[in-house]
Amino acid sequence: MKTFFNAIVAATILTLSAASISAQEKVNPKYVDLCQIDSITYAGITRQYALYQPKDENGNIKKNLPLVIWNHGGGEYNVPIRRTLLANRGVVAWPEEGFECVVLMIQVANENYSYMASQDEEKMKLIDRNNALQAEIIRRLIERGDVDESRVYVTGASSGGGATMRFVMQFPELVKAAIPCCPMDPIVLITKNTVDDYATICNKLEQSFRGTVWTWSEAKQDMVRKPLNTQAFLDVPLYFVHAINDLTVSVNTSKAYFEVMERMGDTNNKITLWSDEEMIADGIAVDKVKWLTHFSWEKLLKHHEPGSPMHWLFEQ
Numbered sequence: 001m002k003t004f005f006n007a008i009v010a011a012t013i014l015t016l017s018a019a020s021i022s023a024q025e026k027v028n029p030k031y032v033d034l035c036q037i038d039s040i041t042y043a044g045i046t047r048q049y050a051l052y053q054p055k056d057e058n059g060n061i062k063k064n065l066p067l068v069i070w071n072h073g074g075g076e077y078n079v080p081i082r083r084t085l086l087a088n089r090g091v092v093a094w095p096e097e098g099f100e101c102v103v104l105m106i107q108v109a110n111e112n113y114s115y116m117a118s119q120d121e122e123k124m125k126l127i128d129r130n131n132a133l134q135a136e137i138i139r140r141l142i143e144r145g146d147v148d149e150s151r152v153y154v155t156g157a158s159s160g161g162g163a164t165m166r167f168v169m170q171f172p173e174l175v176k177a178a179i180p181c182c183p184m185d186p187i188v189l190i191t192k193n194t195v196d197d198y199a200t201i202c203n204k205l206e207q208s209f210r211g212t213v214w215t216w217s218e219a220k221q222d223m224v225r226k227p228l229n230t231q232a233f234l235d236v237p238l239y240f241v242h243a244i245n246d247l248t249v250s251v252n253t254s255k256a257y258f259e260v261m262e263r264m265g266d267t268n269n270k271i272t273l274w275s276d277e278e279m280i281a282d283g284i285a286v287d288k289v290k291w292l293t294h295f296s297w298e299k300l301l302k303h304h305e306p307g308s309p310m311h312w313l314f315e316q
Contacts, residue, residue: 031092032085043132043216048081052103066101067147071156071163074112081107093301117186128214131167157181157297170213172232177316181297191250205260237268239309244273248294
């Protein structure tokens with residue numbers, strides 16, 4: 001009961017926090033209103049999704065564009081999809097900042113997986129099931145010529161950052177580059193780990209990167225284990241962004257992901273850790289409201305100049 005209560009409180013705080021940040025970010029409803037809202041049944045689940053597609057002067061959908069997938073955070077799990085779209089700029093930031101691309105976001109209809117997902121195989125399977133459904137949408141967009149298969153990018157924050165990591169592990173062949181922002185840890189326990197030291201956590205993480213993931217089997221109509229294609233996973237460039245003093249998801253998650261992949265031979269990845277001063281400079285009042293240290297996605301989505309993670313993504 002205590003664990004359930006804590007999860008509800010955490011999700012409520014994140015949702016309320018997102019609402020307060022939205023007022024600062026001024027989410028542009030223009031791009032929300034231009035999103036197609038639909039649903040898909042695949043991998044044994046049904047999920048709503050939002051799809052933004054640029055159109056030409058005649059109102060026709062533009063073809064062969066890059067695709068950005070936004071994986072929303074835990075505060076937006078199991079809520080109406082429009083509320084998620086208005087919670088932060090995860091979907092609208094890309095077209096608003098001038099990137100001509102398709103943007104996809106699935107609405108996760110289950111409860112937030114919280115901190116202990118890596119200790120619960122069913123929760124990990126559910127994350128991978130959501131990702132399998134998302135991958136199917138991507139394949140369909142590629143097949144009908146809407147999306148350039150060589151420019152599929154994945155991003156997400158908090159729980160969505162963790163889902164981003166697992167998506168790249170499951171489907172490295174689909175992904176050109178990814179930005180895991182303040183990513184949760186549904187691979188091995190990091191943030192709430194009071195047993196293992198950092199070196200042990202990193203060793204467990206490397207084992208996971210050489211292990212297996214869940215995938216959907218059409219033949220069995222069920223989720224099954226498959227070996228992770230470790231080299232293909234390492235070949236996908238990742239840009240980790242995280243606030244150093246994040247009080248919700250430990251910065252050690254991004255540091256461990258980056259350091260372990262580097263010691264496994266990865267030379268494609270980048271990492272940026274923002275100080276409190278850098279967060280404050282972008283209007284994130286971490287000096288006044290301490291839990292806003294988690295909101296590094298607001299800083300991420302405000303910058304698209306050369307050298308920024310957003311700009312980097314489209315260079316890949």
